[in-house]
């Protein structure tokens with residue numbers, strides 16, 4: 001019997017845990033530790049501030065599906081791991097493993113600049129999205145300027161773009177658009193870089209959207225400071241802002257950073273081979289955002305990162321599961337796929353419109369890459385949400 005402990009049970013961890021059990025059957029015991037009892041479809045959080053979704057619509061209790069699939073769920077926070085004794089320490093006890101999967105996602109670095117934690121909103125958590133809902137209600141009573149964007153070192157620019165276009169649409173629906181100066185600020189060298197060095201026609205399309213929706217924008221800027229009513233850019237420019245939403249950088253979680261024997265990178269990610277096996281510790285694996293991904297480009301002025309989106313998170317969970325089962329069966333031929341070589345599949349919501357993004361590889365060089373705008377309605381994004389929630393609720397982790 002091989003025991004695998006998976007820390008983190010979301011896109012990457014839940015997929016890995018269920019797949020190890022499906023492929024390894026009775027030969028494998030799988031324990032999944034997560035501090036949250038809920039699986040949350042994070043991409044739909046951008047709709048929560050506008051009341052288009054409530055948290056209950058996009059989440060479910062993960063224990064039921066895990067138990068049905070033969071995975072033991074432990075609702076606990078993992079505090080550290082000792083990779084020599086192969087023990088994970090949690091706030092509810094210790095767990096011994098033969099293989100460890102780190103799928104803990106990110107910690108959001110709100111300390112990136114003064115005032116970001118205090119004065120800027122963040123749509124990426126249920127609490128943050130609900131606070132934004134209240135803030136928008138208040139804003140409606142006394143409209144001013146709005147600044148939306150990403151800070152230096154951020155990598156998840158796509159979600160911030162989505163929020164921007166949803167705010168623009170909401171302002172029109174509230175009949176206050178003309179009263180509001182809307183700003184987009186980004187460390188990207190150009191609009192639509194997205195941390196993947198862009199897509200064909202991406203910059204042109206985004207410039208067209210900015211012009212069409214009268215959104216002022218600044219590229220290649222960092223955030224010096226956020227105050228209660230302004231955003232100070234790295235260029236010294238001060239933008240008035242009654243409501244600010246910024247995407248800060250992601251770093252590795254405390255569990256990783258508090259575990260020196262994991263030999264994580266300085267920003268708290270796990271260094272892995274293309275098989276997602278730890279570069280030095282053969283029975284440690286990583287999947288999803290926890291993986292260290294080297295940037296395939298250089299930033300011209302302001303540093304920013306690459307996005308680690310849902311599709312590669314799910315894919316790396318599957319690769320890890322396959323490889324753990326292979327190793328347990330004595331095989332040495334591991335499945336390999338470098339992060340940048342995973343296909344790019346993404347839908348960017350543009351405020352009840354959408355842009356479909358497909359490429360054969362996430363990173364360049366690519367032989368196929370296309371962005372398809374759909375100005376009629378964001379039904380593909382809605383379909384994706386319904387499909388992913390259905391698939392996850394039923395534990396069909398093998399599906400794409």
Ligand SMILES: Cc1cc2nc3c(=O)[nH]c(=O)nc-3n(C[C@H](O)[C@H](O)[C@H](O)COP(=O)(O)OP(=O)(O)OC[C@H]3O[C@@H](n4cnc5c(N)ncnc54)[C@H](O)[C@@H]3O)c2cc1C
Nearest residue numbers: 008010011012034035043078104105124159288289309310
């Ligand atoms: C606002 C927003 C919108 C997005 N939109 C899209 C989109 O449209 N398309 C797309 O492809 N991607 C999108 N993404 C990215 C997508 O959400 C991530 O790729 C995905 O969530 C990564 O999955 P993960 O399993 O690696 O990490 P996460 O989903 O972050 O999960 C990590 C899990 O680990 C648990 N955990 C962490 N630390 C511990 C600990 N110490 N002990 C126990 N448990 C722990 C957490 O509770 C969590 O369940 C978006 C992200 C954000 C923030």
